[in-house]
Amino acid sequence: MHKKKIEVWEYAQQILEALPHGVLLNTKAETLNSMVIGWGSLGIEWSKPIFTVYVREHRYSRQQLDQNGEFTISIPMGAQDPQITKICGTCSGRDMNKIDKAGLTPVESNKISVPGMAQYPLTLECRVLQKETQDLSTLDASCQRHYPKDVDGYHTGANQDAHVAYIAEIVDAYVIIE
């Protein structure tokens, strides 16, 4: 297994097209855990290449990120695996080891403490520079439906919780080749 280093901007289209179908946000603190994300931002801030993830306040992954502000983003090169999407997108790392359950293979990172996953080989290693809980009172009315007031924050789907934006520097980017 080796890694082919990439220029992240050359893969921008591929990353952003895969995102709404679900890519993996991997974290490592209490446990190694993967959650599916469909929202994210690729861009530039503080003159650095940035990937921002948006994680609802009561997600297990939020707790993990607050303990260790490093994460990897794992993006499939072809279609998403429906089993990975189901397990990592509807179950919580609080209740089970999703890595084992989804059959994911961790691959050690170059610069951070959190591994990537061989099954989704396009990998971004990221280090959080700032986190910010989004203020729902200033959010446009067209987006408020994503925060149903009657759904508890522990629900794994949409719920009343705001998102915490973790703005992270992309410190390495590559494709894992088996």
Ligand SMILES: Cc1cc2nc3c(=O)[nH]c(=O)nc-3n(C[C@H](O)[C@H](O)[C@H](O)COP(=O)(O)O)c2cc1C
């Ligand atoms: C396609 C898809 C996209 C998702 N996108 C996000 C997201 O961007 N932010 C978020 O907080 N939850 C998102 N979720 C929900 C989490 O993946 C889900 O709540 C997961 O169980 C959280 O895992 P955890 O409890 O181990 O942190 C998404 C789920 C799916 C299926």
